[in-house]
Amino acid sequence: MVRYLRPAALSAATLVLLLATDGAAVPGGRLRLETTASTSAARDAARDAARDAARDAARDATRPARPDGPAHPGAPAPLPPPTVLPxxxxxxxxxxxxxVFTGSGFDACSAPPLDVMRTWRGASPYGAVGIYSSGRQRACPQPQLTAAWVRQVRALGWRLVPIHAGRQAPCRTDLERSRRIDPARAVRQGRDEAAEAVRALRALGLGQGSPVYLDLESYPSGDAACGRAVVDFALGWTQALHAAGYRSGFYSGLDSGVGDLAACARAGAAPLPDALWYARWDDRTSTDGRGVLDADQWSRHQRAHQQVGNATESHGGAALRVDRDQLDTLVAR
Known part of the structure; x- marks a missing residue:
């Protein structure tokens, strides 16, 4: 996304909504609400997670070691034993x-004016928009992004994908130190960023259970200490969001942040983000993870793929600079 480093684009795409367990049809797609109705269900989820972790650990134990390094060029380096938080x-x-939405969406550096959102809703194939709801490193002003804008855009049928632009990887030496994660304080800093994100979600009227995606831009692969700091930051972020009743999202490059997170997930890191949004500008609509993600990782409508960046599109006479995304993931309630 790089919204805090350069002028932004919007991510554009067709959106399918999934609603209720019968998948009721709505304009532009299908919407689905999945409800956890009781603490019994929560216990079942925890039991299933523990079972899956044990299965993954057993599977990984049988994999041959790779002393010669990553499996393919650009793959994340092996990381030390993972952090596990309550x-x-x-x-x-x-x-x-x-x-959950399945289909296409876009995000903008600044939330677009309401008339543009109205025009695009009628003239474009898109149905979801990413909004930079918080983060001290947002590049663009947000004059439109108010609770009133959120209400009106949602009334038009748009679904919202909140994004938080915060600290970046410690190995991003092109950034000031104050804009990077401190490896010694990564978990604490992740919690602090989550608190900021929750305040913004509440101010915009986005309810508990909504996700917010941490925007963690790509960084050099192969640095285990850097990857570990990023993952610890994401775990603290997730822990604090869960404590506040919100879900955790994570955006990064497929071969940097997402790859490092997937590797630590295999090793048992917890708590993991509830959804992943990965960048790979290959213009493919698939969310298969290109071999970096295992088939059973974030597999319950928990993935998005940023497929094209910095493209200018016009619909109904209204032009926007966009990044295009394929979504099969959590969106705001």
Whole structure:
């Protein structure tokens, strides 16, 4: 996304909504609300997570070692034993529905004016928009982004994907130190960023159970200490969001942040973000993860793929600079 480093684009795409368990049709797609109705369901989810972790650990133990380095060029380097934090998620999120969209969406550096959103809703194939809801490193002003704008845009049928632009990887030496994660304080800093994000979601009227995606731009691969700091930051971010009753999203490059997070997930890191949004500008609509993600990782409508960046599109006479995304993931409630 790089919204805090250069003028932004919007991510554009067709959106399918999934609603209720019968997948009721709505204009532009299908919407689905998945509800965890009881603490019993939460216990079942925790049990299933523990079972899956044990299965993954057993599987990984049988994999041959790779002393010669990553499996393919640009793959993340092996990381040290993962951090495991207490997860308040099962209790806090019990009974809060997951709202899922499958299809295409876009994000903008600045939230577009309401008349543009109205025009694009009628003239474009898109149905979701990423909004930079918080983050001290947002590049663009947000004069449109108010609770009133959110209400009106949602009334038009748009679904919202909140994004938080915060600290970046410690190995991003092109950034000032104050804009980077401190490896010694990564978990604490992730929690602090989550608190900021929650305040913004509440101010915009986005309810508990909504996700917010941490925008962690690509960084040089192969640096285990840097990758570990990024993952620890994401775990603290997730823990604090869960404690506040919100879901955690994570955006990064497929061969940097997402690859490092996937590797630590295999090793047992917790609590993991609830959804992943990966960048790979290959103009493919698939969310298959290109071999970096295992088939069973974030596989319950928990993935988005940023497929094209910095493209200018015009619909109904209204032009926007966009990044195009394929979504099969959590969006705001």
């Amino acid at each position: 997860d308040p998620g099962p209790a806090k999120l019990a009974g809060l529905p997951r709202t």
